[in-house]
Amino acid sequence: MVGAAESATGRPLAVFGPQVSYFAPQILMEHSVVAPGLRARGVGFPGANLFVQLGRGQDYAWSATSAGNDVVDTLAVELCDAPGDGYRFRGTCRPFERLERTNSWQPTPADPTPAGMERLVTLRTLYGPVVARATLKGRPVAYVQLRSTYFHEPESVIGFRRINDPDYTRSAQDFKKAFSGVQFTFNWLYVDSRQSAYVNSGGLPARGRRVHPDFPVLVSPGTEPRDFDPELRDVAFQPLAAHPQSVDEPYNASWNNKQARGYRADDGRYNFSSVDRGELLRDRLDSLTRGARKATLLEVTEAMEDAGTVDLRGRYVLPFALDVIGRPADARAARAVGTLRAWVASGAHRRDADRDGTYDDAEAVRLMDAWWPRWVRAQLTPVLGDRLTEATTGYVGLGDMPSKHQGSAFDDGIWGQVEKDLRTVLGRRVRGKLSRKLCGNGVLRRCRADLTTTLIEATEVKATELYRDPGCQAGDQVCFDEVRHTPTGAITQPGIHWINRPTFQQVVEVQGRR
DSSP, X not given: OBOGGGBTTSSOBEEEOOOOOXXXXXXXXXXXXXXXXXXXXXXXXXXXXXXXXXXXXXXXXXXXXXXOBOOEEEEEEXXXXXXXXXXXXXXXXXXXXXXXXXXXXOOOSSOOOOOEEXXXXXXXXXXXXXXXXXXXXXXXXXXXXXXXXXXXXXXXXXXXXXXTOTTTOOSHHHHHHHHTTOOSOEEXXXXXXXXXXXXXXXXXXXXXXXXXXXXXXXXXXXXSXXXXXXXXXXXXXXXXXXXXXXXXXXXXXXXXXXXXXXXXXXTTOOOOSSOOTHHHHHHHHHHHHSTTOOBXXXXXXXXXXXXXXXXXXXXXXXXXXXXXXXXXXXXXXXXXXXXXXXXXXXXXXXOOTTXXXXXXXXXHHHHHHHHHHHHHHHHHHHHHHHHHHHHHHHHHOSOOOGGGSSXXXXXXXXHHHHHHHHHHHTTOOOSSOOSSOOGGGXXXXXXXXXXXXXXXXXXXXXXXXXXXXXXXXXXXXXXXXXXXXXXXXXXXXXOBOOOOOOSSOEEEOOOOOO
16 A cells, blocks of 8 residues: 555555455355445455455445464363373363364365265363364473453454444544454454544454463463463453554554564464565565655555566575675586576566566576575584474475465565575574574585585476476476466366465455545
């Protein structure tokens, strides 16, 4: 979003998502709601679309990106003395609630999986479902996960009811109040003809000082979730005023990026770092709004489209690796460095602009894809060793590259840690340094040798070996990356050129007010 003050027309501009993958038919359903007190048009998820969830009202529009706030705590509850008797809750023994479900399936034209069945069993406590067992100082415990929104999912309909009501939503402040009624963790963005706004929704737990957000906590009177009500499954929430929010910023760029300062991501996210794909949007919006320049709706749309085909590694990490290597004496490495530097200078895109069936920078893309896993392991191994390097790259992830065919890429990955370490080894200014230097064990000369060696190895990898995928000719990069629609019926459609873009999109400039 671009605020009114930075817009060429004096009205806020928005290019909204979100990205919810690609299906045939699509899992988002376009619909309108017109009834007493309701007037909206947009999309919703079938089965949960009583109201428009993403769309526009009479003279305003809104959308969302996933936020991934930390709303889950892992608690350790002591088990009763006799095996199978249950668990202790506030000094008394309670039986586990046993949940069972049997699933069965038959092959269909869309999914030929052979017929089968499964029985799922879960034990549940008043705090939440059991996820593991352990012993603490010889005492058996069950680990349970308390999600602040557990059993409260339907309550979010309050927020959607408000945003679909033109009498309720008349301003940016009304928009923020509306989404205080949504307990799911999302970034909500809003524009009307005068204002733009952002608010982070969700049931953010108001944790006590003795509750660590990252580690399991043994339940006791001092560590039980604040204001926990076992009958209503309620916990204390942070007030709306404490949520990340803004009104009339010069611009907002939201792409599933890191939480605001002081807010935590969920426990399974370790990739938030100095490199994030949201930078691709921020860089372009910075340029559009710098100085006296004002942005147009077309330019904001083009900024989204241009960012959507960029290889995040090539744009933000590769330049530092090339700085480490410098001017190699080896001819193969020198040619590779020249190819990669030219790619960086052109924007590090993965695109076929002339529609000839091959990437415009096919050789650079091949080098990047072949080099990246070799480069990362060579960078981490001198300090972490082989086993810990494999564990780290397996858990954090080498990165979600476009080859997954899902239309969303460069969200999760280890690129930030790699980039920060290279800057540190190069002697650059780094805020929040890693605990130790990794590449070359902190020695620039050794780091240069390791990266150069792996780059030479990458030059020998043929495209036919690197890009192998059912339905593609070996070596076809464009087909290997393409977005494919998951069939949910008997009919699907051809793949489309990979691009990081929304599944459902609004391009909005609200012209006036009631």
